[in-house]
Amino acid sequence: MKWVLVTLMVVATVLSDLLQSYEMKRAGEQSVGARGLLRLLAMIAQRKFLILAILCMAVSFFSFMALVQTQPLSFAVPASAASFILETVLAKFVLKEKVGLKRAAGALIVLAGVVLLE
Amino acid sequence: MASPRSLHLRTYSVLLLFIALKAIGNLSLAWGMKHLPEAGANPLSYIRAMLDPFVAFGVISLIVALLTRMVLLSLADLSFVLPVTAVGYVIAAFLGKVVLHEVVTNQRWAGTVLIFIGAALVSSTGEKSK
Numbered sequence: 001m002k003w004v005l006v007t008l009m010v011v012a013t014v015l016s017d018l019l020q021s022y023e024m025k026r027a028g029e030q031s032v033g034a035r036g037l038l039r040l041l042a043m044i045a046q047r048k049f050l051i052l053a054i055l056c057m058a059v060s061f062f063s064f065m066a067l068v069q070t071q072p073l074s075f076a077v078p079a080s081a082a083s084f085i086l087e088t089v090l091a092k093f094v095l096k097e098k099v100g101l102k103r104a105a106g107a108l109i110v111l112a113g114v115v116l117l118e
Numbered sequence: 119m120a121s122p123r124s125l126h127l128r129t130y131s132v133l134l135l136f137i138a139l140k141a142i143g144n145l146s147l148a149w150g151m152k153h154l155p156e157a158g159a160n161p162l163s164y165i166r167a168m169l170d171p172f173v174a175f176g177v178i179s180l181i182v183a184l185l186t187r188m189v190l191l192s193l194a195d196l197s198f199v200l201p202v203t204a205v206g207y208v209i210a211a212f213l214g215k216v217v218l219h220e221v222v223t224n225q226r227w228a229g230t231v232l233i234f235i236g237a238a239l240v241s242s243t244g245e246k247s248k
């Protein structure tokens with residue numbers, strides 16, 4: 001069950017990041033002033049991918065709450081780093097980003113670490 | 119205008135504050151959740167759980183940590199902030215052992231340290247790809 005929760009948390013986190021990144025790039029540059037924030041809120045309400053991103057964020061946080069309830073903190077927090085692995089794989093194969101040797105090696109080291117948490 | 123030295127001091131103070139808030143937030147959340155009945159798959163149970171003082175304190179600390187991180191990002195580069203804050207994984211394991219009396223095996227310590235190194239490596243590679 002704990003790996004189901006870890007997977008749910010990681011997939012929801014990465015999906016939320018991807019959806020936010022996709023929609024915010026389409027929306028163009030945003031400002032952080034009072035009017036900018038109001039415009040940002042109005043934009044969130046109009047863009048379904050951003051609403052979906054917020055829902056994913058909620059799923060991720062609730063999964064983390066369930067994980068810390070049933071598993072040791074020393075497992076739950078380090079296990080959340082598994083998002084680095086999925087992000088790197090998606091960056092390479094879905095977003096077609098250039099993944100350097102350092103990033104690939106880092107992701108593999110994280111993977112080895114997560115396996116050792118068991 | 120702030121001198122480089124005072125800016126440096128401010129950056130490290132905000133960095134320490136962020137790491138502390140995140141650690142305390144996670145700890146309080148874990149402590150509160152462990153003392154509640156299992157929430158299962160109902161999202162409403164999690165919203166109800168936030169009424170517990172420890173869970174609420176944890177959630178508020180994590181929100182303040184997020185805001186502190188934004189301040190930190192205005193003071194320092196992401197390629198500095200992300201690798202340094204990866205130390206949070208090791209701190210969480212340490213607090214789990216010392217405060218929550220969890221059994222942390224040598225294998226789990228090794229895994230946590232590898233995660234810290236790997237996360238620092240991944241996040242120190244820069245954020246721009248184009």
